[in-house]
Amino acid sequence: MLQVAFIREHKEDVIKRLTKRNIDASQMIEEVITLDEERRQLQTQLDNTLAESNSISKEIGALYKSGKASEANVLKEKTTQLKDDSKTLNEQLNDKEEALNNLLYKIPNVPHISVPTGNTDEDNEEVFREGAIPTLHPNAKPHWELVKEYDIIDFELGTKIAGAGFPVYKGKGAKLQRALIAYFLDKNTAAGYNEVQVPHLVNEASALGTGQLPDKDGQMYHAANVDPSLYLIPTGEVPATNIYRGDLLTNTQLPQALTTYTPCFRVEAGSYGAHVRGLNRLHQFDKVEILRVEHPDRSYTALDEMVNHIKGILQELKLPYRILRLCGGDLGFTSALTYDFEVFSTAQDRWLEISSVSNFETFQANRLKLRFKNQDGKIQLCHTLNGSSLALPRVLAGILENYQTEDGIQIPEVLIPYTGFNKI
RNA sequence: GGAGAAUUGGCAGAGUGGUCGAAUGCGGCAGUCUUGAAAACUGUUGAGGGUCACACCUCCGGGGGUUCGAAUCCCUCAUUCUCCGCCA
Structure with a gap:
């Protein structure tokens, strides 16, 4: 706030x-x-x-x-x-x-000066685009058909066990997802992000600290029968950021950089239709997150660094992607400036959001009481930032669709050491 | 889940009704000494609110109560430790 x-x-x-x-x-x-x-x-x-x-x-x-x-x-x-x-x-x-x-x-964060005016996602400003969109063979299919054909993700089975939006990953599909997670974490730790494993349930104070409460109450699963203050995390951002709740850091402790792999649980009420088919929108999905706590003077430099880091991953995966600067109307409640990364899904002929990188400035830090002592000994609020690196299902969808050939799905080269196979 | 003990400043640890925001030690910072460093010595060192600045107010795990007055007494919740039970 x-x-x-x-x-x-x-x-x-x-x-x-x-x-x-x-x-x-x-x-x-x-x-x-x-x-x-x-x-x-x-x-x-x-x-x-x-x-x-x-x-x-x-x-x-x-x-x-x-x-x-x-x-x-x-x-x-x-x-x-x-x-x-x-x-x-x-x-x-x-x-x-x-x-x-x-x-x-109730008052959202103040947008950064560079945030474009606009109402909807159509007003977002494309700031970068890279990667060749492959020309697929004539029988190319969307991922929800591919996964059936190769039997690597089973949506119906997930429905039987839990409900719609809880897929079961099987065989090479499960392995590919695990490979991506390991690859992302390795990239992130190599770039200086400390890996942490965090609780997948959080209390009210934590959800309040990062801004999920009170505004987005209905979007989180709630473990109310056990404890009314417990929620399933909608993103690893919540537990990871709350590591720092109430902290008073020294100048030398900044910046802090974390990466964490977690499942994410989202209610996504009323979301049905073509755009949410297959892996496009789920109640449970995996995500690797990066997070930074920064000196206010450095936070926008840090944001650029995070954007560049994610670029590097997508370049290595050789996926066609673009970066959008979100317009005022599309900007999240807590964010001052957000860049969305979208991968082009050739078979669906549309862009899929796979990462969102934001600078919250002091908006979260104020709720969290996350402060540091500057060089003059004065106490100031830190800036917090985070981003996905990356959201698994849509990256998976992007790989399956863009890498499909008539005799199987190729595995991106950087992932082969992780999967142990080069084709599905 | 049951029984007992505990929770004090960055850390360790005193403090059982007033003069306690809190002894002492360690750590941190500044200075003296030194060519420099170490050691030693001296000083300083929690946070929030409020004010131009002071004053002043609040905070000893959280919440509530007793009292003119609470770190200190009572209730309650949380957490930690020990023992028992259960368990991946």
């Missing part, structure tokens, strides 16, 4: 920049400022009341010590009113803080 002090000082600018998201935040911003003012007033009143009763308590202590119990009892009566007052003020203050926070939770 945005910092109140920042809103206070850059009111007009915040409102103006939020219009890129096609929202008029002026009323909310005004309300934030009013609530904050009222909050501070109440805080001051409460502080004064407490100060008075503290000093009386000290007097009482001193009187008892010198044996003047009757004088002490007189003072005791004075504190009754103060106690009532402070109790009331405290309640008012809590209400005010809650109202302020609830409002702040």
Whole structure:
């Protein structure tokens, strides 16, 4: 969430920049400022009341010590009113803080200057494109047919076991997926990202910290029967980022770079139709994530580094891809700037999103209370960034479709050491 | 799941009703000494709110309570450790 002090000082600018998201935040911003003012007033009143009763308590202590119990009892009566007052003020203050926070939770991150204006994904700006789109043989098929033909992914079996959107990977399909995971993790660790394995369920505080709650409650699976505060992770970003929740890092501890492999669980309510066929949209899928905690001065350099890193992976996989800078209307709630990577699926004749790399600036760090001590000894919020490297099912779909030949599916060269076979 | 013990500042560890945001040690930072470093010595060293700056307020696992006053007493939840049970 945005910092109140920042809103206070850059009111007009915040409102103006939020219009890129096609929202008029002026009323909310005004309300934030009013609530904050009222909050501070109440805080001051409460502080004064407490100060008075503290000093009386000290007097009482001193009187008892010198044996003047009757004088002490007189003072005791004075504190009754103060106690009532402070109790009331405290309640008012809590209400005010809650109202302020609830409002702040509703305000999305301020888009970066380079974010294009626009409403839908059609307004996203293509900033890079690379890789030859292969010419396929006349009998080329979409992946959902290929996987059936070669018996490497079984959607019906997954439906039997769990439900639609929970595929079973079999034989060489399972091996290829495992190969991709290992390859991604190796690339990421070679680039300096520390590998971590994290819980696949998170508590409320964690989901709140990265911004899944309160806004996206319905999109997460909820383990409520066991513990109402437990959710299945929609992305490894949630547990991995929360490693740093509440931390106060030293200047020298920055940057932090992590990579993690996790399954991801998403409700995806009401998603049916051609665009969600096969591997295109699932309730459970695997993903390798990269994540950085950065000094504010370096975060956009870091974002470029992450983009370049993912480029490198796609170049090695020899997949045709493009990079989009998301427009204001398509930008995620918590993000200031996001680049999406899309692989061209030749057989489906469309682009598939396989990675999303974002700079959240201080938006998550503020909720997480993730700070560092700068060179002057001042405490500042860190910037957090993350990206997929990569989302497995769609990379898999891209490989199956782009690498298909009339007598089988080729395996990208870099993966052969991992799969142990070169053709399906 | 059952029984017992514990949770204090970056770490270790004192503190059982007032003068405790908290002794002491280690670590960190600055200085003295040194050609430099080490050692030694001296000083300094938690966070949040608030203020132009002070003052002041809050925080000793979380929440609630008792009291004029709580790190200290009570309730409750969480976590950790030990023993038992169960188990990949």
